[in-house]
Amino acid sequence: MGSDVEEIAREEQDVPTYAASIPVPNVQEMVKGDPSHIPERYVRNQEDMPKTTYMKSLSSKIPVIDLSLLSNGHEEELKKLDQALKEWGFFQVVNHGVSERVLQEQKLDWSDALILVTFPSKFRRLKFWPSTPKDLKEIIETYSTEVRRVAEELLGSISFIMGMEKNTLLTVHKEMIQALRINYYPHCPKPDEVLGISPHSDASTITILLQEDDLNGLQISHGGEWVPVEPISNALVVNVGDVSEIWSNGKYKSIEHTAVTNENKARISCIISLPTMSKLDHWIIW
Numbered sequence: 001m002g003s004d005v006e007e008i009a010r011e012e013q014d015v016p017t018y019a020a021s022i023p024v025p026n027v028q029e030m031v032k033g034d035p036s037h038i039p040e041r042y043v044r045n046q047e048d049m050p051k052t053t054y055m056k057s058l059s060s061k062i063p064v065i066d067l068s069l070l071s072n073g074h075e076e077e078l079k080k081l082d083q084a085l086k087e088w089g090f091f092q093v094v095n096h097g098v099s100e101r102v103l104q105e106q107k108l109d110w111s112d113a114l115i116l117v118t119f120p121s122k123f124r125r126l127k128f129w130p131s132t133p134k135d136l137k138e139i140i141e142t143y144s145t146e147v148r149r150v151a152e153e154l155l156g157s158i159s160f161i162m163g164m165e166k167n168t169l170l171t172v173h174k175e176m177i178q179a180l181r182i183n184y185y186p187h188c189p190k191p192d193e194v195l196g197i198s199p200h201s202d203a204s205t206i207t208i209l210l211q212e213d214d215l216n217g218l219q220i221s222h223g224g225e226w227v228p229v230e231p232i233s234n235a236l237v238v239n240v241g242d243v244s245e246i247w248s249n250g251k252y253k254s255i256e257h258t259a260v261t262n263e264n265k266a267r268i269s270c271i272i273s274l275p276t277m278s279k280l281d282h283w284i285i286w
């Protein structure tokens with residue numbers, strides 16, 4: 001296995017990434033430490049600085065687009081959008097229907113998450129995988145390989161009941177990507193006031209979740225109610241993701257779910273998601 005790991009690490013340059021980044025200090029912390037000092041690495045040459053002249057008249061010309069008019073096919077507004085795209089490449093959107101509460105007070109989840117891509121193995125970025133506990137890499141390797149087999153069998157059966165060849169869904173995945181997400185929900189003194197994870201549906205084809213035997217947390221929306229998924233010892237919880245809802249023309253539903261926290265005990269859930277990768281190498285995971 002050692003040589004496999006090295007091979008995988010060598011191939012890391014193929015891993016799609018949002019943007020290259022170098023390790024940098026946390027600026028907020030830096031300012032907290034010494035608000036008056038600007039390290040040399042941050043100080044620009046004067047000629048590189050944008051010559052900003054505050055032109056109120058020009059600023060007020062940056063287009064403002066009314067989304068509600070666009071949605072109604074308002075001709076003038078569509079023209080305005082066309083102009084904005086051609087002349088400015090920037091615009092502000094108003095009447096977008098996102099409530100002020102959501103914009104200003106988006107609540108955070110009472111949980112931490114570790115997300116790793118496990119398959120194909122060339123996408124593994126091993127340097128970000130935790131080094132403790134000691135056997136974690138091997139455990140992840142074994143678990144994700146086993147779950148991959150379960151996922152392949154499930155996709156085979158789902159293809160079959162959709163009236164297709166057994167390997168159809170597997171084939172449309174092309175290179176089957178698998179991502180692992182480990183959620184840690186600390187115990188919470190006021191579990192009624194927080195959510196472990198906000199209600200959402202998964203963007204995957206299917207998601208396979210392992211939860212602890214003796215602790216409820218996962219709740220799913222069914223018939224207008226939130227229904228706890230009582231753990232069955234050694235069972236894996238599987239849910240339909242958005243991709244399957246689309247592939248089945250809405251016959252199979254990607255159901256909203258959430259996780260609640262517990263006053264006395266922390267909970268861990270381990271999720272394997274099968275996302276798809278479009279031609280654009282754009283990842284849809286969670």
Ligand SMILES: O=C(O)CCC(=O)C(=O)O
Pocket residue numbers: 181183197202209211217218219257258259268269271286
């Ligand atoms: O922890 C759970 O039970 C749910 C987690 C979940 O839905 C997710 O990570 O997408």
Ligand SMILES: [Fe+2]
Pocket residue numbers: 200201202257
């Ligand atoms: Fe989920």
